[in-house]
Amino acid sequence: MLLSGFPAAEVEFDRTGALVGDRGAAVRALAADPAVTDLVVLTHGWNDDHLVARLLYSALAGSVRAVSGDRPGRRLAFACVLWPSRKLAEGGLAERLDLLRDLVPEQRLTIDAAADLVPALTARATARTAFAAALLSAAARGADDPEDASTQLFTLPGGTVMDRLGVDAAAHLLDFLAYYEMKARAGLIGVHGLAPLLATLAGPKLHLVGHSFGGRLVTAAANACPAGSLATLTLLQAVFSDDGFAGSFRRVVAEGVVTGPILVTHSAHDVAVDVAFAIASRIAGSDGFGAIGRYGAQRTAEAVAAELLPVGGTYRWRAGVPHNLLADRYVHGHTDVCGRQIAHALWSAIAAS
Incomplete structure:
Protein backbone atom coordinates (compact mmCIF):
# COMPACT_ATOMS: atom_id res chain seq x y z
CA MET A 1 0.00 0.00 0.00
CA LYS A 87 -19.57 12.27 14.97
CA LEU A 88 -21.62 14.38 17.38
CA ALA A 89 -25.29 14.09 16.53
CA GLU A 90 -26.94 16.72 14.39
CA GLY A 91 -30.63 17.44 14.77
CA GLY A 92 -32.77 17.13 17.87
CA LEU A 93 -32.99 15.04 21.00
CA ALA A 94 -34.07 11.93 19.08
CA GLU A 95 -30.86 11.93 17.05
CA ARG A 96 -28.76 12.56 20.15
CA LEU A 97 -30.44 9.71 22.00
CA ASP A 98 -29.85 7.41 19.02
CA LEU A 99 -26.14 8.28 19.07
CA LEU A 100 -25.89 7.47 22.77
CA ARG A 101 -27.66 4.14 22.19
CA ASP A 102 -25.07 3.37 19.53
CA LEU A 103 -22.16 4.36 21.77
CA VAL A 104 -23.34 2.30 24.77
CA PRO A 105 -25.64 -0.37 23.31
CA GLU A 106 -25.60 -2.33 26.56
CA GLN A 107 -27.48 0.60 28.16
CA ARG A 108 -30.21 0.80 25.53
CA LEU A 109 -33.06 0.07 27.97
CA THR A 110 -31.91 2.80 30.35
CA ILE A 111 -31.60 5.28 27.49
CA ASP A 112 -35.05 4.27 26.25
CA ALA A 113 -36.42 5.05 29.71
CA ALA A 114 -34.85 8.50 29.54
CA ALA A 115 -36.31 9.01 26.06
CA ASP A 116 -39.79 8.28 27.41
CA LEU A 117 -39.42 11.30 29.70
CA VAL A 118 -38.67 13.79 26.91
CA PRO A 119 -42.29 14.96 26.38
CA ALA A 120 -42.51 15.96 30.06
CA LEU A 121 -39.16 17.76 30.37
CA THR A 122 -40.50 21.28 29.98
CA ALA A 123 -43.43 20.83 32.36
CA ARG A 124 -42.17 18.63 35.18
CA ALA A 125 -39.08 19.12 37.31
CA THR A 126 -39.29 15.50 38.40
CA ALA A 127 -39.04 14.40 34.77
CA ARG A 128 -35.94 16.55 34.26
CA THR A 129 -34.33 15.05 37.35
CA ALA A 130 -35.18 11.49 36.32
CA PHE A 131 -34.01 12.11 32.74
CA ALA A 132 -30.57 13.27 33.88
CA ALA A 133 -30.27 10.54 36.50
CA ALA A 134 -31.06 7.82 33.97
CA LEU A 135 -28.55 9.10 31.43
CA LEU A 136 -25.81 9.54 34.02
CA SER A 137 -26.36 5.98 35.22
CA ALA A 138 -25.88 4.76 31.63
CA ALA A 139 -22.43 6.32 31.26
CA ALA A 140 -19.34 4.14 31.45
CA ARG A 141 -17.50 5.26 34.58
CA GLY A 142 -13.74 5.29 34.84
CA ALA A 143 -12.88 8.12 32.46
CA ASP A 144 -14.18 10.89 34.72
CA ASP A 145 -11.66 13.45 35.94
CA PRO A 146 -11.69 17.07 37.11
CA GLU A 147 -10.11 18.36 33.89
CA ASP A 148 -13.50 18.46 32.13
CA ALA A 149 -15.82 18.55 35.17
CA SER A 150 -16.91 14.95 34.53
CA THR A 151 -15.97 13.98 38.09
CA GLN A 152 -18.28 16.69 39.36
CA LEU A 153 -21.01 15.74 36.89
CA PHE A 154 -21.36 12.25 38.33
CA THR A 155 -21.66 13.53 41.90
CA LEU A 156 -24.42 16.08 41.25
CA PRO A 157 -28.14 15.33 41.58
CA GLY A 158 -29.91 15.10 38.23
CA GLY A 159 -32.00 18.19 38.87
CA THR A 160 -28.92 20.27 39.67
CA VAL A 161 -27.24 19.11 36.46
CA MET A 162 -30.23 20.18 34.38
CA ASP A 163 -30.51 23.52 36.16
CA ARG A 164 -26.83 24.31 35.59
CA LEU A 165 -27.04 23.39 31.91
CA GLY A 166 -29.84 25.92 31.46
CA VAL A 167 -31.64 26.38 28.15
CA ASP A 168 -31.39 23.25 25.99
CA ALA A 169 -30.19 21.33 29.04
CA ALA A 170 -31.21 17.96 27.61
CA ALA A 171 -29.26 18.54 24.38
CA HIS A 172 -26.23 19.81 26.31
CA LEU A 173 -26.26 16.77 28.58
CA LEU A 174 -26.54 14.35 25.66
CA ASP A 175 -23.73 16.12 23.79
CA PHE A 176 -21.49 16.00 26.85
CA LEU A 177 -22.19 12.31 27.43
CA ALA A 178 -21.42 11.55 23.77
CA TYR A 179 -18.14 13.43 24.21
CA TYR A 180 -17.49 11.52 27.44
CA GLU A 181 -18.06 8.13 25.83
CA MET A 182 -15.73 9.01 22.95
CA LYS A 183 -13.16 10.28 25.45
Missing part, protein backbone atom coordinates in the same frame (compact mmCIF):
# COMPACT_ATOMS: atom_id res chain seq x y z
CA LEU A 2 1.25 3.47 -0.90
CA LEU A 3 0.11 6.82 0.48
CA SER A 4 1.25 9.71 -1.75
CA GLY A 5 4.22 7.56 -2.67
CA PHE A 6 5.11 6.62 0.92
CA PRO A 7 4.93 2.98 2.06
CA ALA A 8 1.85 2.61 4.25
CA ALA A 9 -0.35 0.11 6.05
CA GLU A 10 -3.62 0.22 7.97
CA VAL A 11 -4.38 -1.13 11.41
CA GLU A 12 -7.87 -1.33 12.90
CA PHE A 13 -9.12 -1.50 16.48
CA ASP A 14 -12.59 -2.20 17.82
CA ARG A 15 -14.25 -0.23 20.63
CA THR A 16 -12.48 -2.29 23.30
CA GLY A 17 -9.01 -1.71 21.85
CA ALA A 18 -8.75 -5.19 20.35
CA LEU A 19 -7.03 -5.52 16.99
CA VAL A 20 -9.30 -6.61 14.14
CA GLY A 21 -8.73 -7.51 10.50
CA ASP A 22 -5.12 -8.57 10.04
CA ARG A 23 -4.49 -7.84 13.75
CA GLY A 24 -1.63 -5.47 13.02
CA ALA A 25 0.32 -7.77 10.72
CA ALA A 26 0.70 -5.22 7.91
CA VAL A 27 2.01 -2.52 10.25
CA ARG A 28 4.45 -4.94 11.87
CA ALA A 29 5.72 -5.94 8.44
CA LEU A 30 6.12 -2.29 7.49
CA ALA A 31 8.09 -1.55 10.65
CA ALA A 32 10.28 -4.58 10.02
CA ASP A 33 11.39 -3.22 6.63
CA PRO A 34 15.03 -2.19 7.20
CA ALA A 35 14.64 0.61 4.65
CA VAL A 36 12.05 2.39 6.84
CA THR A 37 13.74 4.73 9.32
CA ASP A 38 10.67 6.64 10.56
CA LEU A 39 7.15 5.29 11.06
CA VAL A 40 4.46 7.98 11.31
CA VAL A 41 1.35 6.68 13.08
CA LEU A 42 -1.71 8.67 11.96
CA THR A 43 -4.91 8.63 14.01
CA HIS A 44 -8.16 10.28 12.93
CA GLY A 45 -10.71 12.07 15.07
CA TRP A 46 -14.28 11.54 16.17
CA ASN A 47 -15.92 13.06 13.10
CA ASP A 48 -14.67 10.34 10.81
CA ASP A 49 -15.83 7.12 9.26
CA HIS A 50 -13.15 5.04 7.57
CA LEU A 51 -13.60 6.69 4.18
CA VAL A 52 -13.21 10.18 5.63
CA ALA A 53 -10.23 9.01 7.70
CA ARG A 54 -8.51 7.68 4.59
CA LEU A 55 -9.11 10.95 2.77
CA LEU A 56 -7.55 12.85 5.69
CA TYR A 57 -4.52 10.54 5.72
CA SER A 58 -4.06 10.88 1.98
CA ALA A 59 -4.27 14.67 2.11
CA LEU A 60 -1.81 14.99 4.99
CA ALA A 61 0.64 12.53 3.43
CA GLY A 62 0.38 14.47 0.18
CA SER A 63 1.32 17.67 1.97
CA VAL A 64 4.25 15.92 3.67
CA ARG A 65 5.40 14.69 0.27
CA ALA A 66 5.23 18.24 -1.09
CA VAL A 67 7.39 19.76 1.67
CA SER A 68 9.73 16.98 2.74
CA GLY A 69 12.15 16.89 -0.14
CA ASP A 70 15.05 14.47 0.06
CA ARG A 71 16.83 13.84 3.34
CA PRO A 72 19.62 11.26 2.97
CA GLY A 73 19.33 8.39 5.40
CA ARG A 74 15.65 8.98 6.26
CA ARG A 75 12.71 7.12 4.75
CA LEU A 76 9.19 7.68 6.03
CA ALA A 77 6.33 5.21 6.16
CA PHE A 78 2.80 5.68 7.47
CA ALA A 79 0.73 3.47 9.78
CA CYS A 80 -2.91 4.52 9.44
CA VAL A 81 -5.07 3.78 12.47
CA LEU A 82 -8.78 3.10 12.02
CA TRP A 83 -11.01 3.10 15.09
CA PRO A 84 -14.77 3.39 15.75
CA SER A 85 -15.10 7.11 16.30
CA ARG A 86 -18.45 8.82 15.97
CA ALA A 184 -13.36 6.96 27.29
CA ARG A 185 -13.15 4.97 24.05
CA ALA A 186 -10.17 6.91 22.71
CA GLY A 187 -8.31 6.44 25.99
CA LEU A 188 -9.12 2.74 26.13
CA ILE A 189 -7.92 2.11 22.58
CA GLY A 190 -4.79 4.15 23.18
CA VAL A 191 -3.80 2.30 26.34
CA HIS A 192 -4.96 -1.23 25.54
CA GLY A 193 -4.71 -1.20 21.74
CA LEU A 194 -2.17 1.16 20.25
CA ALA A 195 0.42 1.19 23.04
CA PRO A 196 0.84 -2.62 23.07
CA LEU A 197 1.11 -2.61 19.27
CA LEU A 198 3.81 0.07 19.39
CA ALA A 199 5.77 -2.08 21.85
CA THR A 200 6.10 -4.75 19.15
CA LEU A 201 7.53 -2.39 16.53
CA ALA A 202 11.29 -2.60 16.74
CA GLY A 203 13.42 -0.67 14.30
CA PRO A 204 12.11 2.67 13.04
CA LYS A 205 11.65 5.82 15.05
CA LEU A 206 8.02 6.21 16.06
CA HIS A 207 6.11 9.44 15.46
CA LEU A 208 2.52 9.66 16.73
CA VAL A 209 0.11 12.08 15.05
CA GLY A 210 -3.48 12.50 16.23
CA HIS A 211 -6.29 14.74 15.01
CA SER A 212 -9.25 15.71 17.21
CA PHE A 213 -10.10 12.77 19.48
CA GLY A 214 -7.30 10.89 17.76
CA GLY A 215 -5.08 13.32 19.65
CA ARG A 216 -6.41 11.93 22.91
CA LEU A 217 -5.94 8.38 21.63
CA VAL A 218 -2.26 8.84 20.75
CA THR A 219 -1.54 10.81 23.94
CA ALA A 220 -3.13 8.07 26.04
CA ALA A 221 -0.96 5.58 24.16
CA ALA A 222 2.14 7.70 24.78
CA ASN A 223 1.26 7.89 28.46
CA ALA A 224 1.37 4.08 28.56
CA CYS A 225 4.67 3.77 26.66
CA PRO A 226 8.11 3.45 28.28
CA ALA A 227 10.28 6.53 28.71
CA GLY A 228 12.24 7.38 25.59
CA SER A 229 10.24 5.11 23.30
CA LEU A 230 8.71 7.75 21.00
CA ALA A 231 10.53 10.17 18.72
CA THR A 232 7.80 12.83 18.33
CA LEU A 233 4.17 13.45 19.24
CA THR A 234 1.98 15.77 17.16
CA LEU A 235 -1.50 16.85 18.24
CA LEU A 236 -3.62 18.46 15.53
CA GLN A 237 -6.56 20.33 17.08
CA ALA A 238 -6.77 17.71 19.80
CA VAL A 239 -9.87 17.20 21.94
CA PHE A 240 -8.70 16.89 25.50
CA SER A 241 -8.20 19.33 28.34
CA ASP A 242 -5.66 22.11 28.00
CA ASP A 243 -4.55 20.92 31.48
CA GLY A 244 -3.79 17.45 30.11
CA PHE A 245 0.00 17.66 30.23
CA ALA A 246 -0.23 19.06 33.75
CA GLY A 247 -2.67 16.36 34.85
CA SER A 248 -3.81 13.11 33.25
CA PHE A 249 -0.91 12.95 30.80
CA ARG A 250 1.77 14.51 32.99
CA ARG A 251 3.93 11.40 32.71
CA VAL A 252 4.49 12.00 28.97
CA VAL A 253 6.45 15.16 29.79
CA ALA A 254 7.76 14.40 33.27
CA GLU A 255 9.27 11.02 32.40
CA GLY A 256 10.54 11.87 28.92
CA VAL A 257 8.41 9.44 26.94
CA VAL A 258 9.03 11.53 23.81
CA THR A 259 12.68 12.15 22.95
CA GLY A 260 11.95 14.80 20.32
CA PRO A 261 9.46 17.69 20.24
CA ILE A 262 5.77 17.54 21.11
CA LEU A 263 3.70 19.66 18.70
CA VAL A 264 0.32 21.10 19.72
CA THR A 265 -1.61 23.10 17.14
CA HIS A 266 -4.29 25.40 18.54
CA SER A 267 -6.56 27.87 16.83
CA ALA A 268 -9.19 30.38 17.91
CA HIS A 269 -11.06 29.52 14.70
CA ASP A 270 -11.71 25.96 15.86
CA VAL A 271 -15.05 26.25 17.64
CA ALA A 272 -15.94 22.54 17.51
CA VAL A 273 -12.93 21.48 19.59
CA ASP A 274 -14.20 23.40 22.62
CA VAL A 275 -17.90 22.44 22.66
CA ALA A 276 -17.66 19.91 25.48
CA PHE A 277 -15.51 22.22 27.59
CA ALA A 278 -18.04 25.04 27.33
CA ILE A 279 -20.60 22.58 28.70
CA ALA A 280 -18.09 21.58 31.40
CA SER A 281 -17.99 25.19 32.56
CA ARG A 282 -21.77 25.11 32.99
CA ILE A 283 -21.60 21.85 34.91
CA ALA A 284 -18.97 23.24 37.27
CA GLY A 285 -20.61 26.64 37.51
CA SER A 286 -17.31 28.33 36.70
CA ASP A 287 -15.00 29.13 33.80
CA GLY A 288 -11.54 27.66 33.40
CA PHE A 289 -12.23 24.66 31.18
CA GLY A 290 -10.83 24.52 27.66
CA ALA A 291 -9.53 22.22 24.96
CA ILE A 292 -5.85 21.92 24.14
CA GLY A 293 -6.80 22.39 20.48
CA ARG A 294 -8.20 25.81 21.32
CA TYR A 295 -5.72 27.14 23.87
CA GLY A 296 -2.63 24.91 23.71
CA ALA A 297 -1.07 23.19 26.71
CA GLN A 298 -1.81 25.31 29.78
CA ARG A 299 -0.41 25.20 33.31
CA THR A 300 2.49 23.16 31.94
CA ALA A 301 5.76 24.81 32.97
CA GLU A 302 7.77 23.22 30.17
CA ALA A 303 5.43 24.33 27.37
CA VAL A 304 6.94 26.59 24.70
CA ALA A 305 4.85 29.31 23.05
CA ALA A 306 5.39 29.41 19.28
CA GLU A 307 3.53 29.83 15.99
CA LEU A 308 2.79 27.57 13.07
CA LEU A 309 5.21 28.89 10.47
CA PRO A 310 4.93 29.13 6.70
CA VAL A 311 6.64 26.47 4.63
CA GLY A 312 10.37 27.09 4.83
CA GLY A 313 10.21 28.68 8.28
CA THR A 314 12.76 27.55 10.84
CA TYR A 315 11.62 25.93 14.06
CA ARG A 316 13.72 25.81 17.21
CA TRP A 317 12.55 22.61 18.81
CA ARG A 318 13.21 21.52 22.37
CA ALA A 319 13.27 17.83 23.18
CA GLY A 320 10.43 16.27 25.13
CA VAL A 321 8.30 19.35 25.75
CA PRO A 322 5.04 20.66 24.27
CA HIS A 323 5.30 23.42 21.68
CA ASN A 324 2.05 25.40 21.51
CA LEU A 325 1.85 26.28 17.82
CA LEU A 326 -0.62 29.14 17.41
CA ALA A 327 -2.25 28.22 14.11
CA ASP A 328 -4.82 30.99 13.58
CA ARG A 329 -3.25 32.00 10.25
CA TYR A 330 -3.58 28.53 8.74
CA VAL A 331 -6.18 26.52 10.68
CA HIS A 332 -9.65 27.95 10.08
CA GLY A 333 -11.75 25.04 11.31
CA HIS A 334 -11.57 21.76 13.17
CA THR A 335 -10.71 19.64 10.12
CA ASP A 336 -8.34 22.15 8.53
CA VAL A 337 -5.26 20.13 9.47
CA CYS A 338 -3.80 18.89 6.20
CA GLY A 339 -2.17 22.05 4.90
CA ARG A 340 1.46 22.30 3.90
CA GLN A 341 2.24 24.50 6.90
CA ILE A 342 1.23 21.68 9.24
CA ALA A 343 3.12 19.17 7.12
CA HIS A 344 6.20 21.40 7.26
CA ALA A 345 6.05 21.53 11.07
CA LEU A 346 5.60 17.76 11.25
CA TRP A 347 8.45 17.08 8.85
CA SER A 348 10.70 19.57 10.63
CA ALA A 349 10.07 17.80 13.95
CA ILE A 350 10.70 14.38 12.41
CA ALA A 351 13.93 15.56 10.79
CA ALA A 352 15.10 17.02 14.11
CA SER A 353 14.42 13.83 16.07
